[in-house]
Amino acid sequence: MAHPTIRLGVDIGGTFTDVVLETPVGLTSTKVLTTYAAPENAIIEGLHQVCKKANVLPNQIQQIIHGTTLATNALIERRGAKTALITTEGFRDVIEMRTESRFEQYDLNLTLPEPLLPRHMRFTLCERVDAHGRVLIALKRSSVETLADRIAQMGVDSIAVGLLHSYLNPSHERMIRDVLSQKLPDVAVSISSEVSPQMREYERFNTVVANAYIKPLMASYLGRLEDRLRSEDVAARIFLMHSGGGIISLQNAADFPVRLVESGPAGGAVFAADIAARYGINKALSFDMGGTTAKICLITNQTPKTARVFEVARSYRFKKGSGMPISIPVIDMVEIGAGGGSLAHVDALQQIRVGPESAGSEPGPACYDQGGTRPAVTDADLVLGKLDPANFAGGSIPLNFENAQAALTKQIGEVLAMGPTEAAFGVTEVVDENMANATRVHAVENGEDLSQYTMIAFGGAAPLHAARLCEKLGVARLIVPPGAGVGSAIGFLRAPYSFEANRSIYMRLSNFDTDAAAQILHDLRSEAVSFVRSCDQDTPILSEFKAYMRYSGQGWEIPITLSQDQAETPRADVFQARFEEDYANLFGRTVEGMDIEITVWSVNATTPKQDVAKISPTDGPDRIIPQKYRPIFDAAQRAYLDAGLVDRARLKAGQRIEGPVALTEAETTIIVPQSRDAICQPDGCIDIVLKPRKV
Numbered sequence: 207m208a209h210p211t212i213r214l215g216v217d218i219g220g221t222f223t224d225v226v227l228e229t230p231v232g233l234t235s236t237k238v239l240t241t242y243a244a245p246e247n248a249i250i251e252g253l254h255q256v257c258k259k260a261n262v263l264p265n266q267i268q269q270i271i272h273g274t275t276l277a278t279n280a281l282i283e284r285r286g287a288k289t290a291l292i293t294t295e296g297f298r299d300v301i302e303m304r305t306e307s308r309f310e311q312y313d314l315n316l317t318l319p320e321p322l323l324p325r326h327m328r329f330t331l332c333e334r335v336d337a338h339g340r341v342l343i344a345l346k347r348s349s350v351e352t353l354a355d356r357i358a359q360m361g362v363d364s365i366a367v368g369l370l371h372s373y374l375n376p377s378h379e380r381m382i383r384d385v386l387s388q389k390l391p392d393v394a395v396s397i398s399s400e401v402s403p404q405m406r407e408y409e410r411f412n413t414v415v416a417n418a419y420i421k422p423l424m425a426s427y428l429g430r431l432e433d434r435l436r437s438e439d440v441a442a443r444i445f446l447m448h449s450g451g452g453i454i455s456l457q458n459a460a461d462f463p464v465r466l467v468e469s470g471p472a473g474g475a476v477f478a479a480d481i482a483a484r485y486g487i488n489k490a491l492s493f494d495m496g497g498t499t500a501k502i503c504l505i506t507n508q509t510p511k512t513a514r515v516f517e518v519a520r521s522y523r524f525k526k527g528s529g530m531p532i533s534i535p536v537i538d539m540v541e542i543g544a545g546g547g548s549l550a551h552v553d554a555l556q557q558i559r560v561g562p563e564s565a566g567s568e569p570g571p572a573c574y575d576q577g578g579t580r581p582a583v584t585d586a587d588l589v590l591g592k593l594d595p596a597n598f599a600g601g602s603i604p605l606n607f608e609n610a611q612a613a614l615t616k617q618i619g620e621v622l623a624m625g626p627t628e629a630a631f632g633v634t635e636v637v638d639e640n641m642a643n644a645t646r647v648h649a650v651e652n653g654e655d656l657s658q659y660t661m662i663a664f665g666g667a668a669p670l671h672a673a674r675l676c677e678k679l680g681v682a683r684l685i686v687p688p689g690a691g692v693g694s695a696i697g698f699l700r701a702p703y704s705f706e707a708n709r710s711i712y713m714r715l716s717n718f719d720t721d722a723a724a725q726i727l728h729d730l731r732s733e734a735v736s737f738v739r740s741c742d743q744d745t746p747i748l749s750e751f752k753a754y755m756r757y758s759g760q761g762w763e764i765p766i767t768l769s770q771d772q773a774e775t776p777r778a779d780v781f782q783a784r785f786e787e788d789y790a791n792l793f794g795r796t797v798e799g800m801d802i803e804i805t806v807w808s809v810n811a812t813t814p815k816q817d818v819a820k821i822s823p824t825d826g827p828d829r830i831i832p833q834k835y836r837p838i839f840d841a842a843q844r845a846y847l848d849a850g851l852v853d854r855a856r857l858k859a860g861q862r863i864e865g866p867v868a869l870t871e872a873e874t875t876i877i878v879p880q881s882r883d884a885i886c887q888p889d890g891c892i893d894i895v896l897k898p899r900k901v
Contacts, residue, residue, distance in 0.1 A: 212227070213268060226256070280420045285423070327360075335374065339375035340375075376400075446469065452706075477687075485820075497666060550583070551618075558632045580613060590839035662687065703738050706809070749773075752807075757803075852868070
């Protein structure tokens with residue numbers, strides 16, 4: 207099967223829908239406002255725009271790769287299907303009891319997030335499997351049939367099944383699914399042994415409930431999207447970006463929609479990793495700031511860091527522990543409510559707060575002139591001169607300066623006795639410090655020194671704020687690639703077909719079973735490969751093997767990577783050596799005299815990464831002087847400075863511009879402060895570096 211040459215990448219965000227068309231000539235992109243009621247409408251509009259720009263007919267598109275925040279938003283906004291949970295007798299309240307940990311230790315009025323399903327929608331069956339997979343109490347088919355009849359009267363659209371220890375023995379869950387498919391053929395069913403076959407029942411139950419909760423919604427949306435594309439004479443096969451940074455088929459996405467949570471941000475991390483590979487950067491900080499949120503990811507050796515569990519819908523200003531844990535393979539990133547549409551206000555302590563509430567695309571920031579009256583980050587950026595009101599989004603969305611100024615004055619200035627400029631500066635400085643602080647914490651948690659990193663910034667709002675973030679974090683180098691405003695959509699086009707299969711099977715190294723370990727990894731590889739083959743029949747498939755390990759008695763494990771030889775002929779001494787090496791790197795030392803155990807086994811099947819053309823950076827010998835200027839507020843100098851205005855498209859490789867300067871393009875604006883210079887590299891990337899020291 208020949209590799210498709212005309213492909214479309216689509217990213218539905220909270221504010222904008224980004225569409226990128228890739229042809230043999232290059233990339234063509236556009237941004238259109240997200241249409242909440244029918245998200246497919248924005249896709250069709252964007253598709254026609256890029257096809258017209260590139261002189262391509264819609265029926266010439268051979269492949270569409272799509273990522274979306276719809277699954278995430280449905281969980282956050284509680285807009286899912288009417289769902290029931292079937293679980294083991296005695297475990298009805300697991301998703302409400304959570305782990306009983308306090309994520310805000312000293313808050314006496316701490317309010318835990320409500321579970322996705324109320325108690326009357328949670329049902330139990332008399333059955334029990336123990337921690338070794340042995341059946342202690344057999345499940346009676348008649349009791350399942352009786353419960354199915356009871357649930358049928360409630361008119362549910364979807365059912366989640368999560369039984370104790372089913373990741374070791376899924377026979378009871380499969381029996382329940384068989385009965386439900388006969389009794390309730392029109393109801394979607396999700397079983398935890400397929401959605402998330404991992405230990406820790408709270409995380410597993412919550413994940414299967416989330417999958418069931420959004421399954422009818424996503425199936426309906428994906429079906430409508432396919433129909434709309436066919437009506438537009440687009441016969442291309444559709445694939446979905448998943449949270450782990452790879453591509454899965456439309457059918458797999460409909461079966462496991464919870465894997466689509468965070469698919470947009472995952473595309474951004476893949477985009478940043480591709481840029482890092484081109485420049486040979488081994489330590490990169492991916493910074494993606496859009497209209498609603500900012501996402502930060504550490505990329506080492508051109509590979510984004512991954513995790514097994516992440517949280518969605520955090521209720522305490524995105525504080526860890528305050529959200530719903532989703533136990534699936536995911537690119538490990540920190541996400542905070544800081545975007546161009548994030549709303550600002552003054553709290554009871556007379557402090558400026560920004561986000562996580564967002565103006566979205568409807569009504570949008572006050573400057574959009576669509577009825578919004580509360581100030582957003584975009585309003586502050588406009589007042590500070592960072593945005594040209596006549597050329598925002600390529601001129602498609604004119605900005606109203608007076609509305610932005612009025613909103614900032616009323617909501618911030620009048621409360622704190624500030625003028626509009628000081629109010630705008632306060633808003634941007636607060637949002638930049640929020641992002642910087644989240645980045646510092648994420649780096650410390652991963653044992654990383656940010657001064658060794660290069661930031662790669664993309665998303666519509668990131669180039670406006672990235673240089674200031676670098677100043678706060680002590681990061682010396684910033685790269686803003688071409689197409690930064692639609693980076694996640696470009697990332698979809700760079701992602702491999704991949705699927706990660708994992709399973710919890712407990713094994714101590716002191717009682718290591720070589721044959722069992724080899725069989726576990728073999729079975730997981732076969733499972734993962736079958737998912738990839740549903741997308742691509744011909745491309746060679748690589749396998750990445752991991753084991754999650756810990757000292758006996760510890761609460762959490764760390765991943766260790768295994769080579770194919772180590773996976774095919776597993777040995778306890780090799781596992782121990784790999785674990786101790788990674789443990790010492792992370793915590794500074796090992797623990798003598800303690801047994802080591804494996805809790806989760808994982809195999810990621812993936813097609814090879816696309817070859818990238820290596821870039822030899824230029825140091826910018828050709829200095830150019832801007833012809834136009836406008837006042838832009840420099841946060842470090844706390845004053846307006848005359849900043850040059852340069853059209854990014856006119857820059858040539860090797861040209862260097864001294865800050866302060868604004869590099870403008872259709873989808874975003876790059877702000878280069880006085881502390882830095884910008885160099886145009888051969889591939890069109892803007893390399894923003896510290897000014898050379900004067901001798």
